[in-house]
Amino acid sequence: MNNLQVGLTDTTIQTDVLIIGAGPTGLALACQFVRYGIDFVIIDKTEGVTPYSKALGVHARTLEIYEQLGLAQQAVEQGAIAQKARLLKGGEVRAELDLSNLGAGLSSYPYVLFLEQSKNEQLLYDYLKSHGKTVHWQTELESLLQTGEKVTAHVKTADGTSQMIEAHYLVGCDGPKSPVRHALGLEFSGSTFERVFYVADVQIDWKLNHDAFHVCLLKDSLLIFFPLKGENRYRIIGTFPEEFSKDEGDVLYAEIEQRIQEEAEFELKVHDVEWFSTYKVHSRHVSRFSKGRCFLAGDAAHVHTPVGAQGMNTGIQDSYNLAWKLALVLNSKVDNIILETYNQERLENAKHLLQTTDRAFQVAAGSDGLLTFLRTHVLPLIAPHVIKLDLVKHFLFPMISQIGIQYRHSSLSQHLGDEQFNVKAGDRMPYFLVEGQSIYDKLHQPKFHLLTFSNTPIDFQTLKTELESQTTEFVDFNFIPLDPQVVEVFGTNQAFSVFLRPDNYIAFISTETSLKPVKTYLKELSTV
Template sequence: MPHAPVLIVGAGPTGLVLALWLTRQGVPVRIIDKAAGPGTASRAMAVQARTLELYRQLDLADAVVASGHTIPAIHLWTTGQRRATLSFGSAGQDLTPYAFLLVYPQDQHERLLVARLQALGVGVEWRTECLGFEDQGERIVAQLRLPDGSEQACAAPYLAGCDGARSVVRHQIGAGFPGGTYDKIFYVADVDARGPAATNGQAHIALDHADFAAWLPYDNQGRGRLIGVVGDERAQRAESLAFDDVGHSAIASVGLQVRAVHWFSTYRVHHRVTDHYRRGRAFLVGDAAHVHSPAGGQGMNTGIGDAINLAWKLAAVLQHGAPDALLDSYEAERRAFALKLVETTDRLFSFVTADGSFADFMRTRIAPLLVPLASGAGAVREYAFRMVSQTMISYHDGPLAAGQAGAVRSGDRLPWVRTADNHGPLADIAWQVHVYGDAPGELAAWCTSQGIALHRFPFGPAHEAVGLARGAAYLLRPDSYVACADPQARCAVLQAYLERHLGAGTRRS
């Protein structure tokens, strides 16, 4: 019977990133997908700063940025007037090396990930479908349909369902998918357009009476993605609609003139989070675990975050002898974030698409007064950037959090120091310790005994500004979140943390 430590069902961005992270950590994988090959539609477009930071650990960030289009700002329009601008550069330049929104069509994104995985010696098995599986306690045995129509059993210690909103894996484990479906219907269109808004390389969101449109450019030449809402009177025949059938008032209000439509589709938006991310040896990842409105471009990035969170924990168990209980923290950390995300995007989506004269009044009269005031405040701009870029994600309340040093708490993403680029060492996907300032002599010996790299940085005003404490020890997880923070850099504290969560005598690298 074919065997792989991790069987990955689904080769979209989530499944591919999970395969890449596991492979980089030395865990063999088998990745299958019932499709004939990578996607051919642009679908998810936005790649957020936090995803690029994690891609940097895979040596992928530069290639993704070079292939995509960087958007430095988003402009908000109502009734034909520009009301506010969120500049990513001014809001995020001290937070991340990637202070912009990146537009990178999903079909191109998938092809790049597939190529990188092939370069590591792992090929996606296309036209291979998971029909079901049995969790036998010590392993999972999955039944696969191969490209020639024959069936094959495959054994694996763990299975990851990255197979989308209609997940076979989710149905198999009996996990619920509570939530609902919005009444509104969205449309998406890849177009060529002209006008100042089409060629300045920036994003535009327009709110008009009973209409909404968002423009995400692919370049500075007028190629881009339009997203909007289908009017209620047309929603009943959404499947037969063409671009000419949907409302264009919001599009016209920003001066966009559509010259050609290359792709057009409509779809309903769901908001759901599964009640179980794990059942025995099977896990749900990405859209198999959560779906929500496209507000903020969060969906694909959240799936990629799921994959990386799960990958290092699977590697710790399979490669380094960590207890299976470590894998329970995957659901605890990622489901909590998904619930917050669905709540946030639900509120934003409902505000943008609500019907009625009061809703129109709030969107076109009140919002234009409040948004410029809010966006003019530096703290508000930074908060908005942190939220959209996913650099705000933390696991403070998760089961792996322990300690605080300075303003940095365990569960935080390691703050980036612009003048020192302390994220550079994170390219080594492994546990490591960072100290900013002088480190106790015994700490280096302890790190050596544990197989953990120790990185020392001179302490200065830039480190203090981001909340790091002089002389403290920050034990970092392989996904660059702070596992344990100790102001006195005590080896005993770090040792106790590792033994509690990874097990006594567990190898760290």
């Protein structure tokens, strides 16, 4: 019985986790809980999935997560792959960059996918509904109180009545103004860019093809046109100059279009405006991602410039990191001390993210004289050549796609024995092919994964038998031949094992192909 919608004020709802906010972050967290069999309630004060496109870029790491949910192919089909980038100056194309296979050999998804936030939310929401779950829309958090045992929240339902929900844990995925963050009294320090940003989804008639995103190289502003699915549909992102004095809420669409026309410096007709918004960008992160039994994720924990399309993806990564840890605790597999590593790992990432996006914005639109000269005169000359270099690809794609995020400093990463390997504990599991298929095809189950790489089949049978006899039902085992590609990726031709966390980050690498390191690691999870 759906107490929230019926509005029964005399009944307290009991659940494992209460999720506040059903944007991409909250929905992604709920989908992970479905995988782990965790009971949850998810609420949102809005009427349903956002009708606005909002965030746009979907990166490889997010698509790898979608793959585990069976959603990656749908996402790719509904979106548009960033095939090319064209750099424009003075109304003319000065350079063209091929981006279609930028991350070749690094992921099954070696590109950036343009797929509006509204469509991402719908994919995730449909997944929940297909598994018998739903979001309680038009339901708003009024107050919360936590003890050492539980969190009690009072919410106001769609019909205006009050409802009490008791949960073991609460996660605030409720955006940059986060009521949960305010209730917890967590600091949200940082700065605000004085520039006014604008974004608009439109149709454009112009001389340029719809097969690329177009970057106007300007003196002190940002203007980018991203192709969307559908004929002549584009997302426009830009900034007003520093001297523009209006508040973001006072900007008229006519002023935005005038700005676009002036800065593009060539003839274009903008029409059929689907949505537009103006805003000032904040660069902030919380002092901690958790307090007691309450956690923050997504924009509630960090906000930054839109350069690099990192926001939505980072929120989904927050959820992915937290979900398996909460699931282990709630399923009584490990002590709740493991939950401290969520703050440890994601706070470090948030700090780094803000630094890189701030720098990227200054490079893309800063008014510094040297940067302006490099951006407008040098970049068009060298970018088409530099982008082809393997060294650049192996640096740029992991950074943008988020496959390069690592937790080497985490207490969950054990480095004893990984000195001789190219890959270290705390790294994302590298992508490579096994018998023509992605290694990630073997990593879909919501479990730890023990991968043994060897050319001696007896290793497989012995370990498999021993693992099954120990009833470690939350550890999956795979034997993989030590072929040349594996040797190249890991840097050794000797038999070894890789133990993966459920989020497919490496817990440890060992040359000892037995279960002893696994048993030791799992035992120590309660004391990290």
